[in-house]
Amino acid sequence: MQTQNAYYTRTAQWLHWIMAVIFIAAWLVGFYSGNFLSYDVDGSFKGIVITFHKNIATVILFLVVIRLFWRYTHPAPKLPDSMSPMMKTLAHLGHLALYVMLLALPITGCLFSWSAGHPAPVLYLFEIPRLVQENDDILMIVKPLHIYLSWAVGLLIVGHIAAALKHHFIDKDNILRSMLRQKD
Numbered sequence: 001m002q003t004q005n006a007y008y009t010r011t012a013q014w015l016h017w018i019m020a021v022i023f024i025a026a027w028l029v030g031f032y033s034g035n036f037l038s039y040d041v042d043g044s045f046k047g048i049v050i051t052f053h054k055n056i057a058t059v060i061l062f063l064v065v066i067r068l069f070w071r072y073t074h075p076a077p078k079l080p081d082s083m084s085p086m087m088k089t090l091a092h093l094g095h096l097a098l099y100v101m102l103l104a105l106p107i108t109g110c111l112f113s114w115s116a117g118h119p120a121p122v123l124y125l126f127e128i129p130r131l132v133q134e135n136d137d138i139l140m141i142v143k144p145l146h147i148y149l150s151w152a153v154g155l156l157i158v159g160h161i162a163a164a165l166k167h168h169f170i171d172k173d174n175i176l177r178s179m180l181r182q183k184d
């Protein structure tokens, strides 16, 4: 274990920004496919878009394992003293919820795909071994779960970005910089 620092480690910063890009891209592609494409009108294009969604989103599952290990062994910087205890608790709960979503979205996505009889491919390179076979009972649960969780995480991400910008531009503290830089 290391002592607390004013900045996240370089590794934590890279993991944060790479996962942010992949997660938001996966979210946008999934949302586009789920709400703007249909097999009747768009035919095989919808299949191509969903396959792309799966191939990038499954990467999160691997990165989140590394990230949780890193977070456990390298404590995050302390929140500024200017924040009230309630705001600090809210920030910690928000971060916890984001970690839960980083696991829950790809897991429910894989279960959704498997139970519908499809694979869970990773970067067009290989497939995650199937943990469930085609199964309508499971599909009935995991499909709405994946969709509702994706909406909830959309709100969480908007809140997370708004909070980071407020800290930077209004409170003028070190929070956003701690995820971008190493030294003052």
Ligand code: HEM
Residues within 6 Å of the ligand: 022, 023, 026, 027, 028, 030, 031, 032, 033, 034, 035, 050, 053, 054, 057, 058, 060, 105, 106, 107, 108, 109, 110, 112, 113, 119, 120, 121, 146, 147, 150, 151
């Ligand atoms: C990073 C994690 C993920 C995020 C943020 C995410 C996000 C989303 C979103 C926003 C939707 C559209 C929901 C709606 O209809 O309003 C969606 C749909 C879907 N997701 Fe994911 N997802 C993730 C992971 C996965 C994974 C790993 C798989 C499968 C391997 C998957 C399979 C699907 C499928 C099959 C749909 C339905 C698309 C359609 O109906 O056109 N997702 N996802």
